[in-house]
Amino acid sequence: MKVCPKCGKTENDVPFIGYFCRDCYLEDNPVVQVPEKIEVPVCVFCERIYTGRWVAFSLEALRDWLRKKLRVGVEDASICFSFPEVEDDGASFLYVVKGNISGVPVEVSGRGEIQWKKTLCPRCARESGGYYEAIIQVRGKNPEARAEEVASLVARERGEYNFVSKVVNRKEGIDLYVGSKKIAEKVARKIERRYGIKPVRSYTLVTERDGKRLYRLTVALHFKD
Ligand SMILES: [Zn+2]
Ligand SMILES: [Zn+2]
The missing domain is CATH 3.30.70 (Alpha-Beta Plaits)
Incomplete structure (x- = not known):
């Protein structure tokens, strides 16, 4: 029976990934990487946001944008986002990533920050x-x-x-x-x-x-x- 060399838990307590128990493995291997600073351009006039193209502000559009920004080292990953605070200068978000590593189910959650980068979209820059x-x-x-x-x-x-x-x-x-x-x-x-x-x-x-x-x-x- 495997015993975790870090914390002493056994295979009876928790699934293992390689030599370590899942908890210790996840502690040492950050499987979700969130950029420290995520800037989303927002037009001060029409309030559209830029996520590869200019779109109306919506949490769905933000979600799609964030999905591309997070680096996730989990197989069959599904990511959920929620936005507890959406303010004038930025927004914070919570994520939950579910998937598996070498067949062991894992769930990782965390938090990140988005900053609005106030700008003028090309359309508004031209029109006003x-x-x-x-x-x-x-x-x-x-x-x-x-x-x-x-x-x-x-x-x-x-x-x-x-x-x-x-x-x-x-x-x-x-x-x-x-x-x-x-x-x-x-x-x-x-x-x-x-x-x-x-x-x-x-x-x-x-x-x-x-x-x-x-x-x-x-x-x-x-x-x-
Ligand atoms: Zn352990
Ligand atoms: Zn605009």
Whole structure:
């Protein structure tokens, strides 16, 4: 009768895979490998996700995508997924893999994380050039020159949304429509340090979805000279 050299269990207690009992074998041989970081592109406009092609968001589409991402070293494997948390910036998933190794039935479960990679799908990028998350209002003296300076700071920030999608001339100054709230914030802080002026921030509620509120940032920069 086989005795597991690691834990001392016998064939009467648990099936064996090679020299070891199933439990010890699975401990030492991770038969399911989940990538540390799984990024799924999601369009900020139409909310479709990219899983080899752009498709409407659905848990089924996510499942099919994940099936390709997991490396499973089990014969006759069947995989079940569930999604306990689907949030704005990502989702977590649980998996259960059933199958067998050398004829011994095994079941392995675990957890992984998906990150949404916010982007524009090609269709939306084409159809709606005016995407923005924040408005930087340039006020005070020389608004044109200041607005140019601010716009170039935006373009120099890192990230996919380092763009100004629209420039509007107003009586009071110039409004720059900026692709990313985070970038607008960073640029406002840079201007604050450079010119010693205090940015004035305000937020407008854009939509409320699934109990989550989305705000658009407006930050006013009042240049003194
Ligand atoms: Zn063992
Ligand atoms: Zn889209």
